[in-house]
Amino acid sequence: MATFITEECINCGACEAACPNGAIFAGGAKYELDGRTHAALSPHLYYIVPEKCTECVGHFGVEQCAALCPADCCIPDPKRPETEEQLFERARQLHPGREFASLNLMTSRFRNGK
Template identity: 55%
Template sequence: MALQISSDCISCGACEPECPNTAIYSGGTEFEYFGKKFEALASDIFYIVPEKCTECIGFHEESQCAAVCPVDACIPDPEFPEDRSQLLAKKVHLHGS
């Protein structure tokens, strides 16, 4: 299941550099996906691109954004109910291995 950032986000920026998939962007910043730029998914707070979030599977044992967020704003996104094998496949799709 991809994570999402709730409205509790205080835009501290701690999560962004921790993501192994560059899935986290600050509000208003275009995101990149396979070399193409796309419109920001949020304008005011940080956001996660669900197509790029693997729950850190393949890199870490726990979700790094959730581990560092001081206000517990990184939470599961029920719109993306993926199991571990789907998340691993997403990781391979993103990174090629």
């Protein structure tokens, strides 16, 4: 599941800098994907581009946006169920040339049972 930001967002921006994939943007900000610029997904609140979100799989054992969010508004999107394997493959595609460690407790929330 890609993570999304709920309406409870207080627009603090803590999540944006923490995202290892650059998937989080301020409300109204355009984003780039596959060499093309796209319209903002939210006009006022921070948002997460699902095609860039890996739930931090391959990077961290917990989702950094959720861990840092003071409003607890970064949550998994039940409309976008994805497996650990799918998310890890996306991380590899987003970061070509990077060597990823094997998935473990430190690099996948799935290994933590969360």
